[in-house]
């Protein structure tokens with residue numbers, strides 16, 4: 608099967624969304640939209656950044672995998688990916704590392720995992736600069752999930768492309784190389 612899913616993972620602020628936009632703009636790779644019960648940030652739109660759900664509407668969907676991250680629910684549907692694969696051969700999705708492990712297990716070689724990394728002080732700076740609510744940043748940085756995702760989980764070691772996303776120009780070069788190696792340019 609020639610269908611592929613690029614799974615972008617890593618802790619909050621490591622640049623997952625930025626890379627998914629880069630893939631869309633430069634490689635016409637669309638992003639599968641996932642569902643969440645967290646509130647939209649300034650500028651985020653329902654059906655574009657996420658499907659924003661209430662606890663009730665979230666519970667009514669059927670998910671391929673779902674998680675709790677820093678007190679909110681997130682989930683992705685098999686239908687979301689399948690309907691994307693009806694239109695294109697390659698799509699991307701942004702998930703936490705538990706989600707990335709689930710995608711790798713389910714889709715094997717069809718799932719290409721990019722794990723993004725950055726040191727903690729730079730991450731908290733980026734979250735502040737992004738304009739996240741200061742209380743939310745503290746809550747997030749203190750969450751078990753955030754700490755877990757700072758380092759690549761054992762299940763993904765040797766199965767993911769690891770990129771330290773410090774300098775955006777270097778990151779882009781690494782992503783370009785990966786796209787070339789995968790014949791996706």
Ligand SMILES: Nc1nc2c(ncn2[C@@H]2O[C@H](COP(=O)(O)OP(=O)(O)O)[C@@H](O)[C@H]2O)c(=O)[nH]1
Pocket residue numbers: 616617618619620623624641642643645672673674676681682683701702703704705706707
């Ligand atoms: N497993 C899983 N994780 C998700 C899903 N949607 C979003 N996430 C992850 O949930 C975490 C929190 O996302 P978000 O609140 O948007 O914060 P951000 O990472 O700082 O942009 C991030 O690691 C996302 O990648 C999903 O459907 N499944």
Ligand SMILES: Nc1ncnc2c1ncn2[C@@H]1O[C@H](COP(=O)(O)OP(=O)(O)O)[C@@H](O)[C@H]1O
Pocket residue numbers: 617618619620621622623624625626733734736737772773774775776778
């Ligand atoms: N290499 C980089 N250098 C500087 N700022 C970056 C870099 N990559 C992403 N950012 C910025 O850091 C913030 C977090 O990136 P984002 O893509 O939203 O991360 P995530 O989706 O992983 O939470 C955003 O404001 C983004 O513009």
